[in-house]
Amino acid sequence: MNKITRKRINIKRKENINKKLALQVIFSIVLVAAVIITKNIDSEASRKFINAADQKITQSLNLKEVKSTIGEAALGIKNRLPFINGKASDFAAPVNGKIYKNYGINKGTEANYYNHGLDIISNTQSVKSISSGTVVQLGNNEKLSDYVVVESKGKTIIYGQIKEAFVTEGEHVAAGDVIAALNEESMMLHLEVWEDGESVNPAKLFNIVD
Structure with a gap:
């Protein structure tokens, strides 16, 4: 060599x-x-x-x-990981606006309290369903005012502080469908998501765009 x-x-x-x-x-x-x-x-x-x-x-x-x-x-x-597995795309923002009160511990006027959902100031009156599901309840109480409850793939989704519902009990809705309208004076939506008896942070399911 x-x-x-x-x-x-x-x-x-x-x-x-x-x-x-x-x-x-x-x-x-x-x-x-x-x-x-x-x-x-x-x-x-x-x-x-x-x-x-x-x-x-x-x-x-x-x-x-x-x-x-x-x-x-x-x-x-x-x-x-839901964002890799495609699950995140199953959810849509209910409104566009700003989060007024976050999920979790918030400061009140007299004491701290736990918010089981999000309080959102919306830019529009229309409230959209964040996912596909079935409307299981329409009601009114002191905390939520008028509200709509949707069952979706093991999750219970509550849309509170609405002025008028555009759906009926038993009706099937898809993600992005307009299901209610907000009060034009407050423009506030209270949204809760529950799964297996525990509340879930809705902000992890979609993005609020101002």
Whole structure:
């Protein structure tokens, strides 16, 4: 083997080593990012992935094994994150406006209180259904004033502080359908979402655009 041939082989070997090193660095970064995301998901699958990822980061990486691990982890994460799984697109904003009182603890005039929904000052009187479902109740009480209740895929959605309902009990509605009108003086909508007996923050289901 002459010097030129030997030199070319050495260059090729260095290129292969550099490519392998680059791949190892890229997959290490992907694994670290996946670990960070997965640590926020407390499940048996996520714990197994974190342990496997820790081992692979500290060992010499095997490309096929890494691809398999990342693929399995991505699938598990996808199934647990609603914005990746397409569930977020099932919901629409009921109105456009500004949030007046947030979900959770709010300061009152005399004491703090827990708001189980959102209070939104709307730019328009029309109130839209945030998801498809069935109207199960129309009513009035001291807290909500006039209200509409819609059952949707295990969730109970309450639209309160309305002036007039445009739907009837038993009627099916789709996301984006106009179901009620607000009082033109206050333009305030109170919205609650309940699931399994507990309130859910409606702001996580859609965006309010002013």
